[in-house]
Amino acid sequence: MEFTEITLGDRTVPVVENGYYDRYRMNPDLEEIQRDPAVGDLAFFRRMPKRMTDSALGPMWTPNFYYRASSAQLLFAVPLSRLRAHLPAPLEPVRILPGVGLIALALYRYEICDNDPYNEVGVAVVVHDPRRHRARTLGFLDSLRRRVGYAHVLALPVNTEIARVRGVDGYNLPKWRTDIDVSIDGQVYARVAGTEGRTDIEVGAKLPAIRKLPPGSRVSATKLIHTLGGRWHETTTQTNALAIGAQFLPTHVRLLRGTGPLGDLLTELGVDRPLRMEVTTEAQLALHLPRPLAL
Template sequence: MNTKKQFTEVEFGQQKVKVPKGGYYDRFRMNPNLDEVAQDPAAGNIDFFRKIPKQMVVSRVGPVWAPNFYYRTSNVQVLMLAPLKQLRKKLPAPLEPLQAFPGFGLVAVTFFTYAVCDNDPYNEASVAIVIRKPNAKGLNALELLNSIRQRHFYAHVLALPVDTEIARVRGVYGYQLPKWLTEINVDINPTNIYADLKDTSGQLDLSLSTQTPELKHVKSESRMNEATMLHQVDNKWHQTHVQSNTLAFAQKLLPRNVKLVRHGGPVSQLLDELGASKILRLDVVQDAQVVLNLPKVL
């Protein structure tokens, strides 16, 4: 029996990309029939997405359907302290790191797995600096408290490797994000969490392992999180807004049993250059629904 996945070639902007034959991208081209998606047992309850109409919008690669829907996602994130002077070296002006403690800001390292989404399953890793809101005035401490309370953070992403070509092409040409193609593994199960990232030659770059904290299960839309990425697209500042409907999660302050090991690849080197050190918080999202909007000019 041949269980090998079959692929078909599609066009995205000027790029030709292979995607799984009969997969979501092949069938729906980013404009899914939600009644059909609802029949996919892997997608779960998708009522949340019915309130968000997709629109054909103009993008730098031509007209595309947006926003992008992620019906089933999980992620594990460590929030780390890093010296402000190191963070400023990596941030383009006028972005400013958000100060968490005197002399220190925050770096978030996240591993994502997207089990069911408009552009087919893939994994992603991210290194981002938590930054101040555009035109923010007032104390860093108040801004940080507001961000925690509202569950809305601003960030500048420095690295965003992915493990499928359609995810890379969409991220690079649609959003001008720092994406490249490499091997990424993410396993979030009820007892343990393991994630790793290889460099482009197949050597281990970064790995994370920990025990799964006790998860809380909540009602749909009772715990919404937002993140706004600030980045340049064609030399103009843009913001890309991400909404998450979290369904099962856990959070641990000053976690003791997290092993984040740098094996010396480009992402490990980036964390060294940022001076990222102590892990302040571990966040585990075992189930969430995510909406990714197209970048808007600031």
């Protein structure tokens, strides 16, 4: 694979030569993209035309399209006392029991997207909508009904430089670059490299029963609540799930913690056995730029 250099903000970043970013600079011709047999139907993206928007990296086309992706998310119950040290005020964690909150460990494989293929692993606290100061329980139930989730990201390593620079400089998310393998096919597997090439974390799991969905029948949104330039912002990702499965109290999950920041973080949070696993073997995503949020 050959690389070329592009300018992103005040940085020079390598990207795949003749890849999607090199060719389209985040503003692709969907008629050309549609000719790729691996992409599939593009109706989800045609409903949200891109626009040029100011960002922390300068003017940028948004949203960022992910034409083919897969993911796995593990939810863990952890003591609220462990979360407090990692969750800034005024954010409030969702409580599933007195003194118990939720941590999400998510594995992402982005096979075809505007800024070229990459893998990503995230650790986040599940939080309430920060604009709802009352009736938080009702607000959380309403969010579930509307398929909208809120989270505060604690760690988000990636395996390409353009994904790291966009995430750190453009979104102020806790990203760093390291080797990451993610496979969501016959089984779920992920490995994140830690210090000196050792394993940081390794995840293995059996796939739950997967069901195919009609395009557009299950669109959800995840809203990341974070600061950017000293102000609170909200970053929205819309997901059009095309094949998905879930399991409560999964028994065939292996989580190995080695030497590195992710393993250390999961240990600090008191992560043990997962409560729920959701696997999306095929999906389309749209990642929007951060929007200011008045808290």
